[in-house]
Amino acid sequence: MLEIIYQDEYLIAINKPHGLLVHQSSIARDATEFALQMLRDQVGKHVSPVHRLDRKTSGILLFALDKVTEVAMQQQFMNAETEKKYLAILRGFSPDAMDIDYPLAKENGTLQEAFTAFRTLQRAEIEVPFGKHLTSRYSLVEARPTTGRMHQLRKHFSHILHPIIGDRTHGCNKQNKLFLEKWNMTTMLLHASELSFIHPITSAPVHLKAELHDEFKRVMDFLKMKV
Numbered sequence: 523m524l525e526i527i528y529q530d531e532y533l534i535a536i537n538k539p540h541g542l543l544v545h546q547s548s549i550a551r552d553a554t555e556f557a558l559q560m561l562r563d564q565v566g567k568h569v570s571p572v573h574r575l576d577r578k579t580s581g582i583l584l585f586a587l588d589k590v591t592e593v594a595m596q597q598q599f600m601n602a603e604t605e606k607k608y609l610a611i612l613r614g615f616s617p618d619a620m621d622i623d624y625p626l627a628k629e630n631g632t633l634q635e636a637f638t639a640f641r642t643l644q645r646a647e648i649e650v651p652f653g654k655h656l657t658s659r660y661s662l663v664e665a666r667p668t669t670g671r672m673h674q675l676r677k678h679f680s681h682i683l684h685p686i687i688g689d690r691t692h693g694c695n696k697q698n699k700l701f702l703e704k705w706n707m708t709t710m711l712l713h714a715s716e717l718s719f720i721h722p723i724t725s726a727p728v729h730l731k732a733e734l735h736d737e738f739k740r741v742m743d744f745l746k747m748k749v
Contacts, residue, residue: 523564524536524537524538524557524560524561524564525537526564526565527582527730527731527732528584528728528730529565531587532586532587532588532591532721532722532723533584533585533586533587533591533595533721533728534561534565534569534584534585534587535582535583535584535585535717535730536557536561536582536583536585537580537581537582537583537732537733537735538557538575538579538580538581538582538583538714539580539735540578540579540580540709540710540735540737540738541577541578541709542555542556542557542560542577543555543556543557543577544556544557544558544571544574544575544577544583545557545558545559545571557571557583558570558571558585561585567587568587569585569586569587570585570586570587570589570592571583571584571585572584572585572586572592572595572596572599573595573596573599573670575714576673576676576710576712578688578689578709578710578712579710579712579713579714580709580712580713580714580732580734580735580738581608581713581714581715581732582714582715582716582717582730582731582732583714584717584730590722590723591722591723594722594723595719595722598719598720598722599670600670602668602669602670603719603720604717604718604719605666605716605717605718605719606666606667606670606714606716606717607664607665607666607714607715607716607717608664608665608666608667608675608712608713608714608715609643609662609663609664609665609712609713609715609734609738609749610662610663610665610675610679610686610711610712610713611660611661611662611663611686611687611711611738611741611742611745611747612660612661612662612663612679612684612685612686612687613659613660613684613685613687613693613694613697614659614660614661614683614684615642615645615659615661616640616642616645616661616663616682616684617642618641618642619639619640619641619642620639620640620682621637621638621639622636622637622638622639622640622678622681622682623635623636623637624636624677624678624681626671626672626673626674626677626678628672634669634671635669636667636669636671636674636677636678637667637668637669638665638666638667638668638669638674638675638678639665639666639668640663640664640665640666641663641664642661642662642663643662643663643664643747643749644661644662644747644748645659645660645661645662646659646660646661646662646745646746646747647659647660648660648744648745650700650704652696652697652700653696658700660687660745661684662742662745662747662749664715665679673691673692675712676689676691676692676693676712677692679692680692680693685697686710686711686712687701687710687711687741688701688707688708688709688710688711688712689710689712690710693710701741705740705741705744707737707740707741709737709738709741711738711741713732713734713735713738714732715731715732715734716729716730716731716732717729717730718730734749
């Protein structure tokens with residue numbers, strides 16, 4: 523069963539596991555389970571996602587239970603009226619804090635402005651040789667994207683040469699191979715940890731938090747990191 527972290531008569535939010543698609547997609551024909559259908563069957567109601575998370579990203583995924591709420595929440599996300607926080611583990615020692623203002627291209631090549639602020643929470647250096655280095659270095663960061671472009675965090679962290687561990691498309695293949703062979707880890711270490719917004723029906727402020735899943739915690743344990 524999916525972990526429900528918030529529910530009222532208009533909205534429902536889950537803590538999506540790594541590897542679960544939000545809904546059926548032609549680019550992932552191997553998938554047989556989808557958050558949309560699983561949640562619908564679990565609560566016995568029609569549900570509609572109001573934003574998206576990548577398949578390998580875990581954390582808060584918000585659904586609407588009616589069309590009016592769905593449209594209103596989608597508008598909040600489009601207008602950057604929500605506040606989102608993500609946790610990620612990156613390759614290398616990232617800066618203490620940084621604003622990434624770097625436009626990203628749509629599939630048709632059109633550039634869209636994209637902005638991410640992040641701060642480094644912890645750094646770890648472990649005695650595992652990597653390439654020409656005698657040790658391996660990693661950073662735990664909290665990211666706050668104010669735009670919602672496709673793969674924004676993945677592309678932004680790759681752009682500053684601190685890719686997210688486990689990101690096969692925009693990440694470091696050598697690091698991903700190391701994590702697979704040494705620790706049997708295939709998860710992308712990106713988690714949607716917090717979401718704040720104004721309830722579209724009641725106008726009350728809503729703040730949601732989602733705990734890290736076990737695989738993310740396991741990596742933090744052997745890197746000796748804590749949130």
